[in-house]
Amino acid sequence: MTTLHTPRLALRPLTPDDLPAVVAYRNDPEVARYQGWPLPATLETVAGLVSATPLGSPGWVQRAVTLREGDLLGDVALNTQGPQAEVGVTLARPAQGQGYAHEALHALVTYAFGDLYLHRLHASIDPRNVRVAALLTRVGFRHEGTSLQSYWHRGEWTDDARYGLLASEWTRGGSGLK
Known part of the structure; x- marks a missing residue:
């Protein structure tokens, strides 16, 4: 199983022990506001996030975002379909605003294009x-x-903003931590 490391973080497979924390942050109204998962999140609805599936396998594959010391901060995901993939990131509210999402997403993008x-x-x-x-x-x-x-x-028609990044753009200079 793939675990990615950054200076402060480890991106590792989610475990059953992580699920109560996942349920807690996924039910936080501020965290869930723009996310697509059904509410309320329960242990049963998030259990499928625990998987030994390698990153890059077809479909959604989640990774826990943890401090190197082990505290769960949130999760990142890669939904691979052939040579393309959708990315996602979710952090618990106390972990937001500290650069963790940037660090985690940067590591995921680097892995997706590099490995x-x-x-x-x-x-x-x-x-x-x-x-x-x-x-x-x-x-x-x-x-x-x-x-x-x-x-x-969540009860309203919603706009959908799409963002993209090509491997060639990443290679040309998008790969630096900012």
Whole structure:
């Protein structure tokens, strides 16, 4: 199983022991506001996030974002389909605003382009989630467009902003921590 390391973090497979913390942050209204998972999150609904599936396997593969000392901060995900993948990142509220999401996403992108030889990564977000839009831009993603009122989410029609990053763009200079 792939574990990625950064100066402060380890991105490792989620374990059953992580699930109560995952349920807690996924049920936090501020964390869940722009996310697509059904509410309320329960131990049963998040149990499928525990998997020995290697990063780069087809479909969504989650990794716990932990401090090197082991404290769970959130999770990142890669949804690989052929030579492309969608990325996602979620952090518990106390872990936000400290650069952990940038560090974790940077490590995931580096692995996706370097070890998995993917051609393109993309992310789909609610454009009201300005903090994640800024994060994606800092990592090197570019805004590719927004579909207006394109999906029904938590009782309202919601816009969908798409961001993309090519391996060739990452190689040309998008790979530096900023």
